[in-house]
Amino acid sequence: MMKALICGVGGQDGSYLARLLLAKGYEVWGTSRDAQIASFANLAQLGVRDAVQVRSMAPNDFRSVLTVLRASEPDEIYFLAGQSSVGLSFEQPVETLESITLGALNLMEAIRLLGRPIRLYHAGSSECFGDVGEVAADETTPFAPRSPYAVAKASAHWLVANYREAYGLFVCNGILFNHESPLRPTRFVTRKIISTACRIAAGSGERLELGRLDIVRDWGWAPEYVEAMWRMLQGEQARDYVIATGQAQSLQDFVAAVFAEFDLDWRAHVCSNPAYFRPTDLAWSQGNPARAEQLLGWRAGFRMRDVVREMVVAEREQMQGKG
Structure with a gap:
């Protein structure tokens, strides 16, 4: 073994x-x-x-x-x-x-x-x-x-x-x-977005404050x-x-995809707050996984919207369990 x-x-x-x-x-x-x-x-x-x-x-x-x-x-x-x-x-x-x-x-x-x-x-x-x-x-x-x-x-x-x-x-x-996954702590931005969107959809009335929305990431x-x-x-x-997935979307795209899962317009509930800006941040981050595909036979099956969908389902189930 x-x-x-x-x-x-x-x-x-x-x-x-x-x-x-x-x-x-x-x-x-x-x-x-x-x-x-x-x-x-x-x-x-x-x-x-x-x-x-x-x-x-x-x-x-x-x-x-x-x-x-x-x-x-x-x-x-x-x-x-x-x-x-x-x-x-x-x-x-x-x-x-x-x-x-x-x-x-x-x-x-x-x-x-x-x-x-x-x-x-x-x-x-x-x-x-x-x-x-x-x-x-x-x-x-x-x-x-x-x-x-x-x-x-x-x-x-x-x-x-x-x-x-x-x-x-x-x-x-x-x-x-x-x-990303449902196991991310809420201090990570993806989980923060999804958990807040769930509460907003349930009528919390809060606003989601984030840092820069124009940063681009490769979400897997x-x-x-x-x-x-x-x-x-x-x-x-x-x-x-x-x-990596080899694809890249902005944080704004991620936010929009999350709120779309609840049939909400993200622009009515989200704002960018300079207080959350980092001293330095990466504008664009995207990977080329060609070597992994060629030598490991590995390729990402999930893309950003798939990740969002799975995390939203898990968050809803968790909220229902608490309720």
């Missing part, structure tokens, strides 16, 4: 990945900074909480990392932990860099010292590309990070490339573009993207891959 260790198993991607690997017959271990008090609500929502063995691990503490690797003896590690909010990274830059960059470094050092053929997936980010104009970025596009989060992810990306070249480790970067479906993570670790050669 293959064994996998998912660092950050309680998050959106970690939970979907745990479900996927369990379905494939894996023994799944997962980590959180404090597993004794973590709720692992996402795992519970997906019906797999009891099937995952959880341990506490601080990615920026090498002893903590080594202890968990010795206990779990994984064949594959998926490093999905670390501070995950671009906006919050401006307020917590040190925590962001430590949890992401030092976390990746500690895992690879532990793999190297243990001397076992452990394969590692590192969750990179499309934020590393910065503003590239109206161009679909691929694996050869230069990085120009514009937030502490993006700087941390770019640093970890190059550490992965270095350890792969210097020590022959099987380590991969997944450069994922925006991918998280349960599909974790399949790409797994495929990266099954190949004969470790590579880096862009994972």
